[in-house]
Every structure is written in C-alpha cells, then in structure tokens.
Amino acid sequence: MLTGKHIALYVSGGIAAYKAATLVREFIRQKAQVRVVETAGAQAFVTPLTFQVLSKHEVYTDRFAQLAPDQVAHIELADWTDVAVVAPATADLMAKLATGIADDFASTALLATTAPKFIAPAMNVHMWENPATQRNLAVLKQDGMRIIDPDTGFLAEGYQGKGRFPAPVKIVAEVEADLIAADTTLPLHGQQVLVTAGGTRERLDPVRYLTNDSSGKMGYALALAARNLGAQVTLISTVSQLPVPAGITVIHVDSAAAMRNALLKRFATAAMVIMAAAVADFRPAAPATNKIKKTATTYTLELTKNPDILAELGQRKQHQFLIGFAAETQHLLAYAQRKLAQKQVDMIVANDVSSPHAGFNRDTNEVTVLQPNQAPQPLKVAHKTKIAQQILQLAIAAQTD
Ligand SMILES: Cc1cc2nc3c(=O)[nH]c(=O)nc-3n(C[C@H](O)[C@H](O)[C@H](O)COP(=O)(O)O)c2cc1C
Numbered sequence: 001m002l003t004g005k006h007i008a009l010y011v012s013g014g015i016a017a018y019k020a021a022t023l024v025r026e027f028i029r030q031k032a033q034v035r036v037v038e039t040a041g042a043q044a045f046v047t048p049l050t051f052q053v054l055s056k057h058e059v060y061t062d063r064f065a066q067l068a069p070d071q072v073a074h075i076e077l078a079d080w081t082d083v084a085v086v087a088p089a090t091a092d093l094m095a096k097l098a099t100g101i102a103d104d105f106a107s108t109a110l111l112a113t114t115a116p117k118f119i120a121p122a123m124n125v126h127m128w129e130n131p132a133t134q135r136n137l138a139v140l141k142q143d144g145m146r147i148i149d150p151d152t153g154f155l156a157e158g159y160q161g162k163g164r165f166p167a168p169v170k171i172v173a174e175v176e177a178d179l180i181a182a183d184t185t186l187p188l189h190g191q192q193v194l195v196t197a198g199g200t201r202e203r204l205d206p207v208r209y210l211t212n213d214s215s216g217k218m219g220y221a222l223a224l225a226a227r228n229l230g231a232q233v234t235l236i237s238t239v240s241q242l243p244v245p246a247g248i249t250v251i252h253v254d255s256a257a258a259m260r261n262a263l264l265k266r267f268a269t270a271a272m273v274i275m276a277a278a279v280a281d282f283r284p285a286a287p288a289t290n291k292i293k294k295t296a297t298t299y300t301l302e303l304t305k306n307p308d309i310l311a312e313l314g315q316r317k318q319h320q321f322l323i324g325f326a327a328e329t330q331h332l333l334a335y336a337q338r339k340l341a342q343k344q345v346d347m348i349v350a351n352d353v354s355s356p357h358a359g360f361n362r363d364t365n366e367v368t369v370l371q372p373n374q375a376p377q378p379l380k381v382a383h384k385t386k387i388a389q390q391i392l393q394l395a396i397a398a399q400t401d
Pocket of ligand 1 (some may be wrong): 012015016041090092093123127177200
C-alpha cells in the first residue's frame with residue numbers, strides 16, 4: 001500500500017526526534033519515497049545530515065532557502081506529498097497547526113498541504129494533559145488530521161505517563177491502515193466484516209474453564225486479509241496474546257454465549273461474517289460461584305449444549321455472506337458438506353486438524369473450500385496469511401456472482 005507513495009515527514013523539536021530516523025527507514029522498507037522537514041528545534045536534537053543520508057534527499061529546514069530557483073520549496077513539497085506525517089509533533093507545532101500560524105518551513109508547508117496529515121504527538125505527560133494542548137488536539141481532529149495517540153510508559157523525564165512516541169512500526173502500520181480504508185477501489189471498501197477467532201472458554205468455576213486448542217491465528221489472518229481488501233473489520237476474539245493489526249476493532253469475549261451476543265449486536269449491519277472461532281459445543285451446566293474443592297475422589301461434570309451460533313446466523317441471514325469453518329479429525333468433507341447444507345451458510349472452510357500441516361496453533365493451514373452447487377476447492381498447504389487471502393478472494397467472487 002505504501003509502495004511508491006510520497007511521504008513528507010515533519011520532525012519537530014522533541015526528545016523523540018532521534019526515533020524519527022528509524023521511522024524514515026521503516027517507510028523506506030515499505031518502498032515509500034520519503035522527504036524530511038526539520039524544525040529549528042528538531043535540528044538541535046538530530047542533524048539534517050542524518051535524515052539526508054537516510055532519505056537520500058536534501059532536508060527542508062529554512063523557509064527562505066530555495067532548493068531550485070524556479071520553484072517555491074514549501075509549495076513544491078506540499079504538492080509532491082501523498083501523505084504528511086508529523087512525528088514527533090511537539091506541543092508547539094500542534095499549536096501552530098491548530099491556529100494556522102506559518103512562521104517556519106514546517107508550519108508553512110503543512111498549511112499548504114492538502115494531502116492527508118498524520119500527527120504523532122510526543123511530549124511530557126503534563127504538557128500533554130495541559131488544557132491548551134488538549135484544546136489544540138481537538139481542533140486538529142476537527143480539521144480532519146489523523147492523530148496517532150502517544151503511548152503511556154516510561155518518559156525521558158524518568159517517570160511514567162502518557163506522551164511517549166509510539167514505535168515507528170506502529171506509526172507506519174496506522175498510516176497504512178488509514179490509506180487502505182480510504183481507498184475506494186478496494187473490493188470490500190466500506191463493508192463491515194465480522195470475524196471470530198480463538199477457542200471459547202466455558203467457565204467451570206472462578207479459576208477454571210473448558211476450552212480447546214484453537215490459537216486464533218486463522219481468524220486474525222482473515223481479519224487482516226479483509227482489512228487489506230478495504231473492509232471495516234471487527235474481530236470478536238477469545239485470545240489476547242496475538243497482536244491486533246492497525247485499523248481493526250477488537251472485542252474480547254470468553255464464552256460462546258458472550259461471542260453470540262457480540263455477533264448478534266453487529267450482525268444486521270455486517271456484509272460478511274467469518275466464523276473462524278472454535279466455539280465449544282457444550283458448557284458446564286451449573287458453573288460454581290466458588291472454587292471447586294477436591295473433597296471427593298471423583299467428580300462428575302454435567303454439560304449442557306451451547307447455542308449453535310452458525311446455524312442461528314444462517315437463519316437470520318439476509319444480505320450477509322456467511323462463512324463457517326469445519327475442523328474435523330475424520331470424515332472431513334462429509335461432515336463439512338452436511339454443515340454447509342444444514343446451516344444455510346455460503347461457504348464452509350474445512351480443515352483436517354489432525355494433519356501435520358493444518359489446524360490449531362500452527363502457522364500453516366491446508367483447507368478445502370465448499371460452496372453450494374460447486375465442486376470442493378482444495379487450497380494447498382500455505383501460511384495462514386495466504387490461505388486467508390485465498391478464502392476472501394473466493395468469497396468476493398461468490399458475492400459478486
Ligand atoms: C531537552 C528538551 C526536550 C524537549 N522535549 C520536548 C518534547 O518531547 N515534546 C515537546 O512538545 N516539546 C519538547 N521540548 C520543547 C520544544 O523543544 C520547544 O517547545 C520548541 O520551541 C519546539 O519547537 P518546534 O515545535 O519548532 O520544533 C523540549 C525542549 C528541550 C530543551
């Protein structure tokens with residue numbers, strides 16, 4: 001998405017200015033072209049030479065120094081820009097942007113830039129919390145600038161607080177996610193896609209639960225693939241250890257009942273629902289309110305059936321494209337075909353979880369895609385990221401049929 005994009009990086013005079021050097025490298029790693037602007041404050045922290053070498057372009061520092069006699073440098077840069085990124089953004093530069101002051105190269109060129117602007121503030125927590133900074137922040141948001149929120153953590157001053165410069169990879173990921181979401185040519189542009197991921201947890205008592213081996217990796221890969229095709233993705237997940245890609249809304253749930261509630265709340269407006277979670281068929285009939293004690297030598301647990309979420313969504317389905325997963329250890333295709341027919345879904349992704357290349361907790365998968373009135377379509381062993389892309393391509397093709 002960032003390949004060939006013209007990124008104008010504005011570095012202002014905060015202690016995090018040195019991290020902007022890594023940010024240039026990350027943008028270049030994504031094959032973007034980068035030009036850097038430094039305020040006078042920024043130059044006190046990092047010399048223009050550093051950014052010139054990394055970006056392979058002269059750094060813009062002085063509004064009256066014209067690089068070419070036939071061009072006005074700040075307008076030429078503004079017109080060249082596909083995306084402007086202010087990182088780190090000082091409280092001072094934010095104040096200038098909020099009021100339209102143009103008294104140096106950075107503020108003047110930003111005022112002349114019509115391309116999307118991303119602002120990554122970084123400062124001391126008290127400067128961040130100051131009403132003036134918060135007021136300016138609200139104005140920048142109102143003016144359509146995208147704010148990349150500072151992290152909370154250990155500050156240069158030696159204490160904790162909000163104001164840390166986010167990791168450069170996070171800034172790049174947020175810029176990329178935003179550009180994808182704005183791209184109207186993508187096939188899922190603006191569509192709401194719900195994806196479930198992970199094994200549900202069915203409470204036995206306050207400290208124990210029944211679950212399964214699902215890692216959530218397939219669901220997360222599907223969420224990312226849908227986002228990359230332009231969808232607005234909500235991931236309903238039972239796992240918390242996997243990184244959530246930028247631009248995706250995650251809702252953490254535990255049990256099948258909680259997952260069902262989260263899905264039903266959002267089902268009406270969804271264009272596509274991908275049920276990649278491993279939902280427990282049964283749950284303890286009477287979960288204990290206190291920890292179960294080991295008083296007896298045996299313990300019999302009574303289970304009761306969970307609602308069949310996929311079948312319920314199949315019944316409620318109107319315009320939604322519904323994708324279910326069938327994880328089996330035997331008679332894979334027969335069971336999956338039955339699921340496809342009985343539950344009124346548009347696609348079943350069948351995977352043999354006993355295979356060494358496929359299933360729970362692995363990075364690769366090997367699946368067969370079943371659709372009504374079509375021959376089963378096997379997808380060869382591949383990384384889950386690739387399998388997810390292939391599944392979505394098939395779903396989009398079926399949607400537009
Ligand atoms: C050592 C030092 C560290 C600073 N760190 C920050 C910072 O992290 N964030 C910030 O907003 N201002 C910081 N400042 C204040 C700015 O440098 C100051 O407001 C300056 O006028 C900003 O100019 P600029 O916005 O044109 O770069 C720092 C100042 C000094 C001396």
